[in-house]
Each structure stands twice: as structure tokens, then as C-alpha cells.
Amino acid sequence: MNDFKFEIKAEDKETNARCGVLNTPHGKIKTPVFMPVGTKATVKTLSPEELNDLGAQVILANTYHLYLRPGSDIVKRMGGLHKWMNWDKPILTDSGGFQVFSLAHKVKNKPLVKIKENGVEFKSHIDGSTHFFSPESAMRIQEELGADIIMAFDECSPAYAARQYTKEAMERTHNWAKLCKTEWEKLQKDRKDQQALFPIIQGGIHKDLRIESTKFMVDLDLPGIAIGGLAVGETKDEMYNILDSINPYLPIQKPRYLMGVGTPEDLLEAIAHGIDMFDCVMATRNARHGSFWTCNGRNTIKNAEFKFEDTPLMEKCKCYSCKNYTASYVRHLIMEKEMFGQRLLTIHNLHFLTDLMEKSRDHIKKGTFDSFKKRFLKRYL
């Protein structure tokens, strides 16, 4: 797996933050990195050119959605995700585990999901048809999609699920991760561009389960390691405590991916806890819903106070939206449900996070990350 060499460039002395470079067949990824989410092979509202311009290095796509439509076979026939969507930088696909289980927990009375030892039977949210995901099929689908980094099929249990349930889900996830690895190794033999498989640590908010899960996943010795099942309803302290408790068990030389996080403050805290990679829908979804980040915190563009705001969304911001438009204009577009408004806020939010990551990398290299983080949070929160 030399294709995915991870080089640590700097380590912070005051925190567990690190700065590195992850190699992939589609280029290098500088970490810490935020990866915009493009579930259905598009980061909603933006073109790949715009993503590139705002500083995105790697994006996500989703197995569940692309499997249901159009089908991974079609993506494969069209030349794989990179070619199909015209993005030749790195791509990561999520395994579909999160979707399958969030469907299960969203619909209470009508279970759409049946968990079995060898996988999960679920009903499509689109047409109700029945499907089955197993560790093996999740690997095969992701092989067809052709991302650079693929994720093991896991079960994400709700934050406050009973401990016993969380433990069982974790054990299933362990078992599945092993099966994923076997299938992945088989599938990689015939590939030109290799794919890195990341396993996903589970264990809810239980420290001992998390440590157990971390040890298990580390032992699989895969190219990277992900932490799942956080930022799903637990408190921030609970999340940071979990990161603290597993940190000593994570290998230094492998990239660590905290799945589904998050907000600017979560990103900085998690970096301080040694995380290298992030993804989250918040930047893009919230943008479409009218909220945006600035150094001074979170704002809602729909609020009447922006009606006469003739300055950009954020002072000194270098994003396309802020360089060219006033908050008043963006508000008007959002109020009118004009899609250009959604695009402008999406560009701003994603740029805000990619810029925050770039600054973090610089400060880690300079040894000033901790004070940078404290300064940022003081102003932001």
C-alpha cells in the first residue's frame, strides 16, 4: 500500500495535532483536511472547478445513494467516479453503513432495516424495494465506484443506545471489518489504481468499548483508520473524551478520520486531539438553508439584520462570494429561493472550513496551533 503513504510533516508539542501528507493515486492530500460531501457524486450546487478554486483537496461520495441510483455498474461503465464526475483529485466513498442505520433509526414504527449476522437487509427510501448490504457487497460496490479511499461497512449505533446494543453493534462491526479486509484484498489485485480501505471504530460513548474497538481496528493494519458514531447526539465533552481515551492506541503513522464532523469548533478541537481528516454535510446543507460561518460565529442570512448589510458575509474573506457580493444581496437571493444564493453560501462555508484547515496546518508547522485555536474559539464562540 505504498500508494497511500502518510508522511507526518510536523507534530504540535502542546496538543496532539499533527500535520501531514497522504498520498493517493489521484494526488496528495495535506492534512488536517476537510472533505466536502458530495453524496450523489456532486457537491450540491457546485462544479468541480469551483470546489477546486475554494481549496477542496478531496471529496466524498456515498455507496448507498449511488448503489440505488444510478447503480455502481453504470458508474463503472462510465469510467469510474473520477472520470464520470470530472474530478481528478482524490475521492473517498462512505460504505453506506451510516445510511442504512440512520434509516433504521429515523423510521420507528416501520422498520426499514433488518440486521443479520452477515449483513443488513433494508428497504430503499426511494421505492421501498428490498436490498441487502454485506461487508463483501459494500467492498464490491466501492470497487466499482472507484474512489481512492473506501470505508469498511459498519453499524453506527445511536449515541444513547443501550450499552449492550452498542456492544453488539460494535462486535458486528469488527466482524464485518475483517470480512471487508479479505474482500478488499481480493478486489485490489485486479485494479490499476489501488484503493485504501479504512476501518471504522465504534463503541458509542463507552470508553472501554471504544478502546476495545480501536485496538481491534488498529490490528487490522489497514492504510488508515476512521472513528465513527460520534457527533450523533452525544455532548461535545463526551465526544472529546472519547477522542482522548482512544488517542494512545492510535498508530502515529496512519491517517485518522473523524467521520461526520463538523462545526469549526469541533474541527479545531478534534485536530488538537490528533485527527487528520474530516467530512460533514453541515457546511453545504446549512448553506442551502441559509446559515453561514464567520470568525465571529454562526449567522443566519435570513435574519432581518442583513437586509441592509452592504459588506461581504465575512470581512477579509477571500472566497469568491465575499470578494464579489454583499450580505444584503446574498440574503435577497436566499429569501427569493434563488439557487445562486445557495451556491454563494456553499462556496463561502466550504472555503471557510478549507481555509481553517490551511491555517491549522500552518500553525501546526510553526508550533503555534494551540494559541491559534484558543484565539479562534474565543472570538468564534
Place this chain on the structure above:
RNA sequence: GGGUAGGUGGCGGAGUGGUCAAUCGCAGCAGACUGUAAAUCUGCCGACUUUAUGUCUACGAAGGUUCGAAUCCUUCCCUGCCCA
């Protein structure tokens, strides 16, 4: 001048004797959103205040019938359409 339909909260538009401060939609105001079933969802939306099974003023205006009227009667005002 005659006939006819109608005048309801910022707008559109329900309601046609009590449970109506008045369905609903829009607009407005605010909130939520963390590996995207999300350009979605939620709350408020006559005035006032101790924000409540609270008080007040209200369905063109003025009278009347009734225990009780946005709803029935009378007159008036206004608007659309048709006829002269």
C-alpha cells in the same frame, strides 16, 4: 338609474347562529440541521400584558333580532360585472 355578485387579519381566501381571535396558503419573524431520504423541517404570526384554559378590540359602517352574530334582518357606504 335598474339588476346582480361581493366587502373577513399585511395579501389571497375558508367560514354562513354558539366549541371563532377566526381553517388554509403566501408574505413576515425566529429556530433546528454534524459519515445528506434535507433548496428540508419546526415554532410564532390582531393588539396588550403578569405569554395565558389572560385581557381588550375585531370579520365595510350604523342600528336591530337573539341567552349568543363574521354568520339572520334593516338602512347606508364601497367594489366588480350586466342592462339603460
